[in-house]
Amino acid sequence: xxxxKLFIPGPTEVLPDILEAMAMPMIGHxxxxxxxxxxxxxxxxxxxxxxxxxxxxxxxxSTGLMEAAVLNFVRPGKKVLACMCGAFSDRWAGIAxxxxxxxxxxxxxxxxxxxxxxxxxxxKKQAGEIDLILLVMNETSTGVMNPAKEIQAVVNKxxxxxxxxxxxxxxxxxxxxxxxxxxxxxxxxxxVQKAWSLxxxxxxxxMSERAIERAKEVPHRGYYFDLLEYVKYNEKNQTxxxxxxxxxxxxxxxxxRILDKEGLDNRWARHARQADMVRNWALSRGFELFPEKGFxxxxxxxxxxxxxxxxxxxxxxLGKRGKTISNGYGKIKDATFRISHMGDxxxxxxxxxxxxxxxxxxxx
Amino acid sequence: xxxxKLFIPGPTEVLPDILEAMAMPMIGHxxxxxxxxxxxxxxxxxxxxxxxxxxxxxxxxSTGLMEAAVLNFVRPGKKVLACMCGAFSDRWAGIAxxxxxxxxxxxxxxxxxxxxxxxxxxxKKQAGEIDLILLVMNETSTGVMNPAKEIQAVVNKxxxxxxxxxxxxxxxxxxxxxxxxxxxxxxxxxxVQKAWSLxxxxxxxxMSERAIERAKEVPHRGYYFDLLEYVKYNEKNQTxxxxxxxxxxxxxxxxxRILDKEGLDNRWARHARQADMVRNWALSRGFELFPEKGFxxxxxxxxxxxxxxxxxxxxxxLGKRGKTISNGYGKIKDATFRISHMGDxxxxxxxxxxxxxxxxxxxx
Numbered sequence: 001x002x003x004x005k006l007f008i009p010g011p012t013e014v015l016p017d018i019l020e021a022m023a024m025p026m027i028g029h030x031x032x033x034x035x036x037x038x039x040x041x042x043x044x045x046x047x048x049x050x051x052x053x054x055x056x057x058x059x060x061x062s063t064g065l066m067e068a069a070v071l072n073f074v075r076p077g078k079k080v081l082a083c084m085c086g087a088f089s090d091r092w093a094g095i096a097x098x099x100x101x102x103x104x105x106x107x108x109x110x111x112x113x114x115x116x117x118x119x120x121x122x123x124k125k126q127a128g129e130i131d132l133i134l135l136v137m138n139e140t141s142t143g144v145m146n147p148a149k150e151i152q153a154v155v156n157k158x159x160x161x162x163x164x165x166x167x168x169x170x171x172x173x174x175x176x177x178x179x180x181x182x183x184x185x186x187x188x189x190x191x192v193q194k195a196w197s198l199x200x201x202x203x204x205x206x207m208s209e210r211a212i213e214r215a216k217e218v219p220h221r222g223y224y225f226d227l228l229e230y231v232k233y234n235e236k237n238q239t240x241x242x243x244x245x246x247x248x249x250x251x252x253x254x255x256x257r258i259l260d261k262e263g264l265d266n267r268w269a270r271h272a273r274q275a276d277m278v279r280n281w282a283l284s285r286g287f288e289l290f291p292e293k294g295f296x297x298x299x300x301x302x303x304x305x306x307x308x309x310x311x312x313x314x315x316x317x318l319g320k321r322g323k324t325i326s327n328g329y330g331k332i333k334d335a336t337f338r339i340s341h342m343g344d345x346x347x348x349x350x351x352x353x354x355x356x357x358x359x360x361x362x363x364x
Numbered sequence: 365x366x367x368x369k370l371f372i373p374g375p376t377e378v379l380p381d382i383l384e385a386m387a388m389p390m391i392g393h394x395x396x397x398x399x400x401x402x403x404x405x406x407x408x409x410x411x412x413x414x415x416x417x418x419x420x421x422x423x424x425x426s427t428g429l430m431e432a433a434v435l436n437f438v439r440p441g442k443k444v445l446a447c448m449c450g451a452f453s454d455r456w457a458g459i460a461x462x463x464x465x466x467x468x469x470x471x472x473x474x475x476x477x478x479x480x481x482x483x484x485x486x487x488k489k490q491a492g493e494i495d496l497i498l499l500v501m502n503e504t505s506t507g508v509m510n511p512a513k514e515i516q517a518v519v520n521k522x523x524x525x526x527x528x529x530x531x532x533x534x535x536x537x538x539x540x541x542x543x544x545x546x547x548x549x550x551x552x553x554x555x556v557q558k559a560w561s562l563x564x565x566x567x568x569x570x571m572s573e574r575a576i577e578r579a580k581e582v583p584h585r586g587y588y589f590d591l592l593e594y595v596k597y598n599e600k601n602q603t604x605x606x607x608x609x610x611x612x613x614x615x616x617x618x619x620x621r622i623l624d625k626e627g628l629d630n631r632w633a634r635h636a637r638q639a640d641m642v643r644n645w646a647l648s649r650g651f652e653l654f655p656e657k658g659f660x661x662x663x664x665x666x667x668x669x670x671x672x673x674x675x676x677x678x679x680x681x682l683g684k685r686g687k688t689i690s691n692g693y694g695k696i697k698d699a700t701f702r703i704s705h706m707g708d709x710x711x712x713x714x715x716x717x718x719x720x721x722x723x724x725x726x727x728x
Contacts, residue, residue, distance in 0.1 A: 201608025
């Protein structure tokens, strides 16, 4: 198959040196070489997430760590508050229910964001019942980015009541800064196939001491996603079961690239420029943005298809030019389309893509 | 790090063309290209496992699918019968308990095998209580290979009573033939980093119609390892959450290599010869084999360290020659050592390894 450059919200485009890192010769996962690899990678991930917390390297998609949050942080008799604003946050509520947890649903219309005061209103009355809040920072289905920092600040007021928040930062982590320790985040997770720009199969999380203490109070956390086991094995720079070594190697190479070559601040600035670039293009061509104003994602743009273009035809024409974008997701599949601008997609790539779209749609 | 050839029981040695397959440019996991890949891979895996059953491709280590068996096949009020004969089968019983299942323990001394009549004796009395038997076909910790075919034949007598068996074929699958359909296996799983000779991060299982029907009777199967979701997504050649695409590509390439280049029968014959070779070497040098006679693994040999050699020193000397073997596991760490001869380790490699060991230990 001939490769199409990926402007889809994951898996994102992967650079050749990272693909090369995927092809490393194999090593034993209980060897010194492996421990050296994990020991080298972990502090770099911590630096990327501005944290001293435990780093969890889970051989799974991010869905696995979404389930881990539900399994590890809810004590018997306590409830989950699910902030629902799109397909992936709706799904997280479903994951909680599939694990027999009682869920309070905070639902907003797709395209709308979660406002901090919505959480405050609920916690004012029900903080004592709620052990865990589920927040999707960047709803990949709607292009909504929720204000994680401000929401975390609200949650922090209720920490003494036992409220803990898990943040799904899939398609946000490494596209925007997440100041884990400064913001007081207890658990933040992502898959590496989004703004980390690696192939899929590994999920990463940072887990606070407070989250560890909470997990200790929860019986029957399952086995594969028992986070306390990960913390225990971290001591010797290993994982409880065999890890996806090739991807951890690729993550290590990627961290070095981000920290030493691009620089974190440059990365955030580049993503901000790229998001602007796509949003401005969409607006200037007469499209509307799907998300509520002020809640625009820095990783991908969800564009309302108010001009009723044929997205399938557009994508097929783009395919012939070696590029691919994404249609809408779930119930807004036909009403929107999405352009991803995170990870190792650069301004030059986006300029080419937008010129191609203009050309195909006859916009100039 | 300079590469050491792996004679350890996983991850096993990976060939260059498979490493190259790991470096494939990324594709979307909801794209036609991905569906074509999964659609091409699945029938080949079925052919390798002599089955028409559903193939589950799980982005996890095999531990994940061991947990899946426990989550999907035990109805409320029913019990698990765990056949325990080493570290990994002991752990499976632990996985069942971590998920709040009631476990009947059939325990034999490490090094001994599970005899079919042991299972028959229990089922004669308790078949009605037991929903799921957990059998590790090849105990990687002790080098014991249990007679899966004969044990399955016993279990099949009790199918009407609702007894189902899950077989962990880690370090057996692709080292010995597993005639899934002929033997009547309902669920057999393995990680791909053993006799499949791929890097770790993907687990594979075959799941029968009967197993699917059972799962439908089990509420709260969790989410990530809800096997019915995998079956549902198989219809469109996709997986419920983002799969480890690079490894599925490598699996596809490996299947072609096995089926078209080596041939299944040749593969089984080669593994039998390689197992003989290592066992004969050990015995001729005055070592004893750790497993009970008749229960020798075809994938790896666990050797009793009755000559009290220093395995760490041996391994360190082997390391300088670009090779590595494995010490014992768990409570027999010092009393045994292990040489793996499965997957893409060939007779020539083993001859070199054994000559090196002879040389280092002064056996010639």
